[in-house]
Amino acid sequence: MNLFEHPAHELLDLLKAQKTSAQAIFESVFSHLKQSDKNIKAFVRLSHQLPDFGPAVPSRNYPIPIALKDNICVEGQEVTCCSHILEGFKPPYDATVTQKLKKSGALILGNTNMDEFAFGSSTENSYYGPTRNPWDTACVPGGSSGGSAAAVAAHEAVWALGSDTGGSIRQPAAFCGVVGVKPTYGRVSRYGLIAFASSLDQIGPITKDVTDAALLLNIIAGYDERDSTSVNVPVPDYTKALINDAKGLKIGIPKEYFIEGMDPEVKQSILEAIDVLKKKGAAFKEISLPHTEYAVATYYIIATAEASSNLARYDGVQYGLRLQPQETRKSAIVDMYEETRDQGFGPEAKRRIMLGTYSLSSGYYDAYYLRGQKVRTLIKDDFDQAFKNCDAILTPTAPTTAFRIGEKANDPLSMYLSDIYTISANLAGVPAMSLPCGFSKNGLPIGLQIITQSFAEEMMFRIAYTYEQNTDWHKRKVGQK
Amino acid sequence: MTSSIGQKFETVIGLEVHLQLNTKTKIFCGCANLFGAEPNSLTCPVCLGLPGTLPVLNKAALLSAIKVALALNCSVNPRVKFDRKNYYYPDLPKGYQISQYDLPIAEHGFVMIPVPEGTKKINVKRAHLEEDAGKLVHDMVAHSSLVDYNRTGTPLIEIVTEPDLRSSQEAYDYLNILKLTLQYLNVSDCDMEKGSLRCDANISLREKGSTQLGTKTELKNLNSFRAVKASLEFEVHRQEQLLLAGERIVQETRLWNDEKQMTLSMRSKEEAHDYRYFPEPDLVPFTIDQATIEKVRESLPELPAAKFDRLRKQYQLSDYDAGIIIQDQTIADFFEKCTQHSQEIKKICNWIIGPLLQEINSRKTGLAELSLKPQDLTTLIQRVEEGVLSNLSAKEVFALMVETGQTPDAIIKDKGLAQVSDDSALEGIVQSVIGENQSVVEQIKQGKDSAIGFLVGQAMKKSQGKGNPKKFGELIKRRLQDG
Numbered sequence: 031m032n033l034f035e036h037p038a039h040e041l042l043d044l045l046k047a048q049k050t051s052a053q054a055i056f057e058s059v060f061s062h063l064k065q066s067d068k069n070i071k072a073f074v075r076l077s078h079q080l081p082d083f084g085p086a087v088p089s090r091n092y093p094i095p096i097a098l099k100d101n102i103c104v105e106g107q108e109v110t111c112c113s114h115i116l117e118g119f120k121p122p123y124d125a126t127v128t129q130k131l132k133k134s135g136a137l138i139l140g141n142t143n144m145d146e147f148a149f150g151s152s153t154e155n156s157y158y159g160p161t162r163n164p165w166d167t168a169c170v171p172g173g174s175s176g177g178s179a180a181a182v183a184a185h186e187a188v189w190a191l192g193s194d195t196g197g198s199i200r201q202p203a204a205f206c207g208v209v210g211v212k213p214t215y216g217r218v219s220r221y222g223l224i225a226f227a228s229s230l231d232q233i234g235p236i237t238k239d240v241t242d243a244a245l246l247l248n249i250i251a252g253y254d255e256r257d258s259t260s261v262n263v264p265v266p267d268y269t270k271a272l273i274n275d276a277k278g279l280k281i282g283i284p285k286e287y288f289i290e291g292m293d294p295e296v297k298q299s300i301l302e303a304i305d306v307l308k309k310k311g312a313a314f315k316e317i318s319l320p321h322t323e324y325a326v327a328t329y330y331i332i333a334t335a336e337a338s339s340n341l342a343r344y345d346g347v348q349y350g351l352r353l354q355p356q357e358t359r360k361s362a363i364v365d366m367y368e369e370t371r372d373q374g375f376g377p378e379a380k381r382r383i384m385l386g387t388y389s390l391s392s393g394y395y396d397a398y399y400l401r402g403q404k405v406r407t408l409i410k411d412d413f414d415q416a417f418k419n420c421d422a423i424l425t426p427t428a429p430t431t432a433f434r435i436g437e438k439a440n441d442p443l444s445m446y447l448s449d450i451y452t453i454s455a456n457l458a459g460v461p462a463m464s465l466p467c468g469f470s471k472n473g474l475p476i477g478l479q480i481i482t483q484s485f486a487e488e489m490m491f492r493i494a495y496t497y498e499q500n501t502d503w504h505k506r507k508v509g510q511k
Numbered sequence: 512m513t514s515s516i517g518q519k520f521e522t523v524i525g526l527e528v529h530l531q532l533n534t535k536t537k538i539f540c541g542c543a544n545l546f547g548a549e550p551n552s553l554t555c556p557v558c559l560g561l562p563g564t565l566p567v568l569n570k571a572a573l574l575s576a577i578k579v580a581l582a583l584n585c586s587v588n589p590r591v592k593f594d595r596k597n598y599y600y601p602d603l604p605k606g607y608q609i610s611q612y613d614l615p616i617a618e619h620g621f622v623m624i625p626v627p628e629g630t631k632k633i634n635v636k637r638a639h640l641e642e643d644a645g646k647l648v649h650d651m652v653a654h655s656s657l658v659d660y661n662r663t664g665t666p667l668i669e670i671v672t673e674p675d676l677r678s679s680q681e682a683y684d685y686l687n688i689l690k691l692t693l694q695y696l697n698v699s700d701c702d703m704e705k706g707s708l709r710c711d712a713n714i715s716l717r718e719k720g721s722t723q724l725g726t727k728t729e730l731k732n733l734n735s736f737r738a739v740k741a742s743l744e745f746e747v748h749r750q751e752q753l754l755l756a757g758e759r760i761v762q763e764t765r766l767w768n769d770e771k772q773m774t775l776s777m778r779s780k781e782e783a784h785d786y787r788y789f790p791e792p793d794l795v796p797f798t799i800d801q802a803t804i805e806k807v808r809e810s811l812p813e814l815p816a817a818k819f820d821r822l823r824k825q826y827q828l829s830d831y832d833a834g835i836i837i838q839d840q841t842i843a844d845f846f847e848k849c850t851q852h853s854q855e856i857k858k859i860c861n862w863i864i865g866p867l868l869q870e871i872n873s874r875k876t877g878l879a880e881l882s883l884k885p886q887d888l889t890t891l892i893q894r895v896e897e898g899v900l901s902n903l904s905a906k907e908v909f910a911l912m913v914e915t916g917q918t919p920d921a922i923i924k925d926k927g928l929a930q931v932s933d934d935s936a937l938e939g940i941v942q943s944v945i946g947e948n949q950s951v952v953e954q955i956k957q958g959k960d961s962a963i964g965f966l967v968g969q970a971m972k973k974s975q976g977k978g979n980p981k982k983f984g985e986l987i988k989r990r991l992q993d994g
Contacts, residue, residue: 103562122556338787
């Protein structure tokens with residue numbers, strides 16, 4: 031097996047046994063990346079500064095090559111959210127997660143492709159063009175963290191960070207056959223994550239297996255005084271939760287999730303996953319999340335409202351794109367705003383800015399935004415009630431496997447529905463993860479979602495690890511169908 | 512203004528005051544909160560609103576706001592929540608201002624102002640915390656404007672009255688009392704020239720007896736309290752003329768032009784500005800515990816109104832004297848310290864209101880900058896009482912005390928200013944004054960006693976102010992009786 035194919039915990043074992051070096055790991059991954067990415071297009075930019083392996087550099091605890099979604103700031107490195115409007119923007123600061131990664135010795139490879147400002151579920155809404163699914167390059171990798179998921183699946187990175195607002199880590203992880211974790215809201219600092227919807231966004235790991243996800247979350251989690259929404263709860267060692275046993279655990283299956291539109295192959299895989307966990311001692315019961323049917327609508331009201339405000343700063347004044355039309359239309363400043371935003375944002379960004387602006391407008395606020403917030407509370411209550419009777423909730427990550435590039439590009443509503451199983455966890459703030467649980471007849475990966483209570487990531491990891499240790503899906507590699 | 516205003520219409524005014532808080536750092540980042548620095552030198556990624564950055568509330572700004580709330584007799588909302596006010600302007604780097612919308616930090620307060628009938632309660636509707644915007648600098652570069660973001664993120668508290676003010680004078684008085692109260696709290700330097708205190712006024716007229724509000728105009732660009740007063744007077748007249756002519760008032764924003772002394776319509780008021788307020792998701796709402804609020808309450812200084820009452824009662828000061836003394840907290844403190852050393856309350860008061868304030872004003876400085884000790888002033892007063900100093904010399908000594916910080920006794924000794932009370936030294940002067948003013952002496956002898964004062968004055972002149980005038984008077988009288 032090539033070095034670049036190993037998960038990080040194996041590489042760390044090899045390093046410990048002095049069977050490899052940080053430089054060898056980096057070079058293996060980096061040269062594979064340069065070759066493989068010609069086809070996959072997971073990366074939009076490589077780091078302007080490659081790691082130094084000279085003798086003067088202190089030894090690294092985790093010299094693991096990692097890819098960052100193009101909305102996570104690295105000091106001095108261009109970051110654009112894959113939008114034309116941020117072209118050339120180089121933040122003069124590291125995101126808190128970037129600082130933590132640098133401190134841990136991780137090797138930052140570059141920025142990965144995403145839907146513009148994370149608006150999408152296929153990575154097709156990128157200014158730089160789509161990323162291809164490594165399992166079938168005619169298919170999308172999912173989104174919005176499609177570049178990060180594809181990079182890990184294609185072994186172009188050992189680790190990646192994505193951000194998840196409504197499923198943007200979990201759905202591409204499912205589509206690409208890798209592990210993706212959306213931590214509890216407030217578990218990971220958002221400082222330096224370019225905001226989509228502030229009350230929903232979380233940064234999380236995308237990795238080759240569950241152990242790596244626990245390792246990476248250990249590094250990035252924690253309270254940050256620069257992010258008022260981060261929560262001051264101690265960070266446990268998540269690798270201690272990796273126990274291959276589900277005895278005594280009660281797992282809920284929400285009846286509202288097994289609905290029409292779910293791909294039969296997806297359904298079959300989930301039923302099989304239930305059997306695997308039953309054999310390891312878990313008890314399953316049907317539960318109800320009664321407000322599930324309102325989740326997508328609620329999400330698109332709250333997320334777009336926050337986005338419309340978060341994106342107001344892209345006005346051409348301080349940084350990024352600035353365009354001034356030849357002719358004067360209104361006034362110099364208004365013309366600049368309009369031209370810059372007209373040329374700088376793609377169609378999906380414009381659509382969401384308009385939706386959000388509308389739902390916050392006077393006269394509509396009560397009927398849309400305020401009602402959305404109320405329903406959000408009901409959805410949160412659904413989870414609180416459910417977790418009185420179970421330790422975790424198990425669902426598919428997405429209703430289908432990866433769809434073909436272009437298939438849903440002109441049908442935003444059907445695109446929005448591909449997040450139907452992932453959105454509720456963001457609205458409720460609870461942690462959720464996706465891990466591989468099978469493949470379709472066409473060889474496309476299927477994802478299993480595990481949801482637990484806020485700050486109960488350890489329970490989530492334990493169930494995921496138990497499932498993973500008793501199946502082989504995570505060992506299947508791109509190219510060996 | 513026109514006389515009919517008192518007859519047909521009633522003036523209705525509400526004021527909005529923006530106050531910059533003098534916290535060490537800005538409201539949502541660690542940048543220094545200072546005025547007058549090199550443009551854009553006091554900025555960081557957070558106050559510049561760079562992508563990915565997040566605000567963190569400065570607790571000191573919150574405590575200042577609570578102070579203001581309590582001093583204005585407001586109830587403090589323990590639930591602290593911020594909202595976004597969305598609009599585009601180049602000085603607003605995030606495209607929204609972090610403010611408070613439906614849950615201001617303070618509500619339902621009041622300020623008492625003096626009116627001819629006594630005092631009047633002006634209700635404070637609300638006060639809320641928000642961040643200041645940057646500043647546009649025009650005309651430095653041709654065909655473009657520059658932005659200075661130093662001011663961006665300066666903590667502001669906006670204080671809004673109910674439409675309770677009935678005249679420009681009431682508005683003026685309210686502003687003065689508000690400013691004095693805020694100065695006592697030491698939460699702001701309240702300097703309109705630097706923009707740390709800004710005021711907008713809403714004004715409308717209605718027929719007397721009506722309880723409905725008329726159509727209002729909003730007045731901006733008011734750069735001094737005098738401008739507030741003048742613009743309101745102008746606007747009362749303008750609106751009155753329109754109403755008398757049967758025309759309607761247009762709801763609009765009008766800018767005060769200080770040169771022309773008139774308000775002018777701001778062209779095309781962005782009608783129905785929709786700020787799309789919604790809760791700021793980057794700042795989690797939290798609750799201030801009652802103990803914190805009580806701690807702030809206990810830390811409040813004695814406020815001007817209370818001090819005014821107490822000084823009148825405790826020291827029997829006149830309204831006039833007390834009113835002047837409380838205009839400056841340090842002066843009031845100085846006054847009270849003086850009274851610990853001397854019972855001559857009225858004289859202390861006169862020295863403070865007279866020579867001391869003159870010195871402060873002419874030097875354009877504050878009491879704290881003068882090296883004057885309360886005990887030195889009372890010693891000076893005592894020396895005059897003892898006859899050691901004439902009033903005239905005392906003023907000279909006082910000027911030197913302020914200048915050098917020396918004690919009055921040291922100055923008296925140094926300059927040889929001690930008054931001469933020794934009879935033999937004064938006799939000669941009295942003799943020559945009487946000799947030189949025979950006609951006045953005649954008048955006195957014929958019963959015009961008041962003319963003695965003239966002779967005393969002459970004697971003082973001759974002694975170069977060193978003679979004791981009382982002594983001179985006695986000697987002159989004795990002389991004339993004898994002669």
